Amino acid sequence: MSASSQPLPTLRAVSDERPTPELCFSVWEQALRERAEPKWVYPLRKAGLARFAELGYPTPQHEDWRFTNVEGIASRPFRPALTPAGATLTPEELDQLVFARLGGDRLVFVDGHFSPALSRFGPKPGGVEVTSLGAALKNRGATLQASLARQSRMATNAFTALNDAFFSDGACIVVPPKAVVPEPLQLVFVASAGGEKGRSAHVRNLILVGAHAQVTVLETYESLGDTAMLTNTVTELEAGEGAVVEHLRFQDESEDAFHLGALYATIGRSADVVTHSFALGAQLSRQSLHTVLDGEGLEATLNGLYLTTGNRLADHHMVVEHAQPRCASHEYFNGILAGKSRGVFHGRILVRPNAQKTDAKQTNKNILLSPAATVNTKPQLEIYADDVKCTHGATIGQLNPESVFYLRARGIPLETARRMLIHAFAGEIIDRVRCTPIRQELDQLVWDRLEADEHVHVGARD
Amino acid sequence: MQPILEIKNLQAGVEGRHILKGISLTIQPGEIHAVMGPNGSGKSTLAAVLAGREGYDIVSGEVRYLGQDLLELDPEERARAGLFLAFQYPVEIPGVNSTYFLKAALNEIRKHRGLPEMDAIEFLGFVKDKIKLLELNEDLLKRPVNVGFSGGEKKRNEIFQMAVLEPRLAVLDETDSGLDIDALRVVSNGVNKLRSPQNAALVITHYQRLLNYIVPDFVHVLMDGRIVRSGGKELALELEERGYDWIAREQRLAA
Structure with a gap:
């Protein structure tokens, strides 16, 4: 009878023409209504969507993505x-997962959704809070407004923009x-098996560590x-003056998986922050660390190890921004x-x-086993101060x-010698993990x- | 008595260069032989070929070690059979703990000798006196192999490893280079303590100085890939006095 007889697009119709972030957002908005997020979150999400629309998926023409082609993601x-997986x-x-025997709090997320039943956490002394970000936003969102998306909203990383949206x-961790x-806080992110092509989980962690506080x-x-x-996944970390923080990211996803991780860390005066990335899985993984x-x-110490096999690709993209005098940063x-693999x-x-x-x-050192x-x-150095010491070195071999030969000349068999040296090479990185039970595992x-x-x-004589 | 080492007309080279041009040398148990020679005479090539370093081509000749064909063996098999090379340039191996490394090496050798393997506690007890003998700090065992060691510590560490692994034949490749007089004394003392009627050593050096401390039974002069003169310990003194040119001139005259 009127112009409204025009049918509205349904999700079915949308998926027929290959769902895109823009098309999905309207469905997501409906899901968000159930969540009662603070009002200030929605504009952040919209801004993320707009930023993604502007940036688009990166291509190898983009200098930051020259060697990491995400066509496999963009074409899906x-x-x-949007909602927790059924299974x-x-x-x-x-209990089969790594670090399952670790004590302390453990928050478990399946496909980016919090699973309270699988998690183990409780009230903590000293006002320490360890909850899901969803719960934290609902209960005391106002206290997070200054921190959530503080760095991510400025980022020119398309996947971070998608994550904002x-x-x-x-997890939301607040350490006053x-x-x-005393014990490490463990955040477990599990990708469920199967699912539709293109299924994706968008995880956001917020870790706020107050002055002179300590946490792992x-x-x-x-x-x-x-x-x-x-x-x-995007983690935002703020470490206050004199804080001591150890942050670890361990990625061991299935060989078909795609993993895009970003860490945005803002570190305060005299703090001591060490962050580790262990990349073992996924067909394509990229960790963007902006400190x-x-x-x-x-x-600040940024430490990382990648082990790749088959056709996998592991990418680490680092930005270390020295904004104040007399800071030391070490990347290994x-x-x-x-x-x-690449x-x-x-x-x-x-x-x-x-x-x-x-x-x-x-330093970035690589051993090619095949x-x-x-x-x-x-390396890329951009130095606008004149009294600085910057060194970089990379080896591939x-x-x-x-x-x-030295090891063999002492009676150690070739194969054992190779294994010792490879293990030692990995050990250089693992040894920097301060938390003993995590390091041992x-x-x-x-x-x-x-x-x-x-x-x-095999191939030892190559 | 079976010789420990018999080298017969050994010719060898590296990267297409012909370096050893026919070396013959027999070492009996209990003997210390010194091989002296100027730079480039082939001293280090001899050590490398004996230890089995890759990249060297054997042109002709043979080397028998305790009756077996040494050149057929992999480096680790030679080590297990009791051949030890003290490196001229000991290699730094970050990430490989010294105790772990040396215990693994010792146990490989013990397995080969039909002895039970040592656990960490037995091993530490076993090496304690040997560390003192080389005047090394015990903390060294907790550090990665040779990493952060001074030049002298690296050389003493080589002889310490030798003391632990108890070889039948030790080949010391310019162990004296870069050592001050105190370190030289310590290293030599270590080598002398390990002398026995069953064992032997081949001491490769440029200078006579080391041989004041490790007194050889025989001295061989290596020039241009050949042993041009052999004699007793007094030959070393003569070389010290008259230099290598003297022998070189005689060689040319003889030719």
């Missing part, structure tokens, strides 16, 4: 897991000034069986690559004009034949993974 339908994991399956949940959390946070990303799930050294005299990234390392060090007495150090494995490594896990790799054994 976009199907964010979840059993407690027995949960579509994040479903994640001077509080010390471990994020783990794993898959339940084979899944081509895209995990797009702003935002107070005088602080020390080692890669062990087998098969036809490693990418891009290390940008940005020294702002007033960041005098900066001490920035970056002739078909490749690495692209690129086989095991040092001198070292192999990582050590065992990486050792087992290397042992399972045929390249460590």
